[in-house]
Amino acid sequence: MRGSLLTIGLTCLLSGMLATTEVHADSDFKVTLIGTGSPTPRPDRFGPSTLVEAGDQKFLIDAGRGASIRLWQIKVPMGKIDVLFLTHYHSDHTSGIPDLWLTGWLTTPFGQRKAPFHVIGPTGAKVLMENLEKAYALDIKIRIEDEKLPPEGVAVKVEEFDKEGVVYEKNGVRVTAFEVNHGDAIKPAVGYRIDYKGHSAVISGDTRYNENVIKYGTGADLLIHEVAMARPALMQSPAVQRIIAHHTTPKEAGMVFSKAKPKLAVYTHIVMIPELPLDDIVAETRQTYSGPLEVGEDLTSFEIGDTVTVHRFKP
Numbered sequence: 300m301r302g303s304l305l306t307i308g309l310t311c312l313l314s315g316m317l318a319t320t321e322v323h324a325d326s327d328f329k330v331t332l333i334g335t336g337s338p339t340p341r342p343d344r345f346g347p348s349t350l351v352e353a354g355d356q357k358f359l360i361d362a363g364r365g366a367s368i369r370l371w372q373i374k375v376p377m378g379k380i381d382v383l384f385l386t387h388y389h390s391d392h393t394s395g396i397p398d399l400w401l402t403g404w405l406t407t408p409f410g411q412r413k414a415p416f417h418v419i420g421p422t423g424a425k426v427l428m429e430n431l432e433k434a435y436a437l438d439i440k441i442r443i444e445d446e447k448l449p450p451e452g453v454a455v456k457v458e459e460f461d462k463e464g465v466v467y468e469k470n471g472v473r474v475t476a477f478e479v480n481h482g483d484a485i486k487p488a489v490g491y492r493i494d495y496k497g498h499s500a501v502i503s504g505d506t507r508y509n510e511n512v513i514k515y516g517t518g519a520d521l522l523i524h525e526v527a528m529a530r531p532a533l534m535q536s537p538a539v540q541r542i543i544a545h546h547t548t549p550k551e552a553g554m555v556f557s558k559a560k561p562k563l564a565v566y567t568h569i570v571m572i573p574e575l576p577l578d579d580i581v582a583e584t585r586q587t588y589s590g591p592l593e594v595g596e597d598l599t600s601f602e603i604g605d606t607v608t609v610h611r612f613k614p
């Protein structure tokens with residue numbers, strides 16, 4: 300599908316067949332929503348995870364439930380992820396790590412990692428990975444002895460940071476971590492901005508309404524934000540109040556988008572109490588934001604060039 304809209308958009312526009320003015324060239328900066336869910340074990344929305352492809356590099360932001368399955372649905376071998384960035388340590392964002400790490404080490408087409416598994420995250424990443432190495436020590440020992448897998452492919456390289464700023468820079472890609480506010484007890488918690496060839500994608504991570512997302516998201520091509528919404532009648536419940544207080548409501552996210560003015564605003568990590576029509580989330584957002592908005596689904600992807608092109612996944 301890459302590049303298929305080039306010229307077609309213009310031709311159709313001229314013939315009056317298409318309502319979009321979209322004309323774009325192939326881009327080597329692409330973001331794919333790997334999982335757009337919350338802790339709810341839904342088959343259609345896997346755990347939070349986002350793939351960023353920039354030039355010859357591939358990054359994953361968080362590895363929630365089923366990230367490896369979604370990656371292989373789009374034929375990205377787990378072993379080809381250059382760096383896993385972590386936003387915070389809620390288990391729905393990390394429970395896919397052992398699978399990504401260990402299955403990615405196998406010599407099968409979906410694995411293929413031959414270099415250390417590189418993880419970058421705020422304080423806590425080292426403890427998490429050290430303990431996973433202990434938990435899976437027997438599997439690692441068995442596969443090295445029995446399958447002769449290369450030990451360097453299961454090694455772990457962890458980089459931790461304790462303040463915001465640039466946390467990765469290589470081959471024209473710069474990744475900047477910024478602090479967000481996921482609640483007083485949920486620290487550290489960060490979002491990421493990825494800059495490449497004069498374009499940028501920003502991922503909020505889990506956060507309440509936060510000025511820092513506006514600061515780092517201003518002028519971004521793509522601003523991917525979490526969202527949470529409960530039916531008003533349920534807001535009497537302290538448990539529901541607590542959940543919503545850790546996240547951003549559609550109206551608040553709309554305020555973030557209105558101030559940051561990204562080329563495209565996107566929802567991921569969609570928390571709904573109970574299941575609500577996605578139209579309700581959009582309608583609430585429209586009270587504070589009138590710009591371009593997409594509600595993400597698993598494997599929705601975005602090509603970032605002079606314009607941002609949305610591709611919905613079709614199996």
Ligand SMILES: [Zn+2]
Pocket residue numbers: 387389481505
């Ligand atoms: Zn969280």
Ligand SMILES: [Zn+2]
Pocket residue numbers: 337347389391392505568
């Ligand atoms: Zn979360």
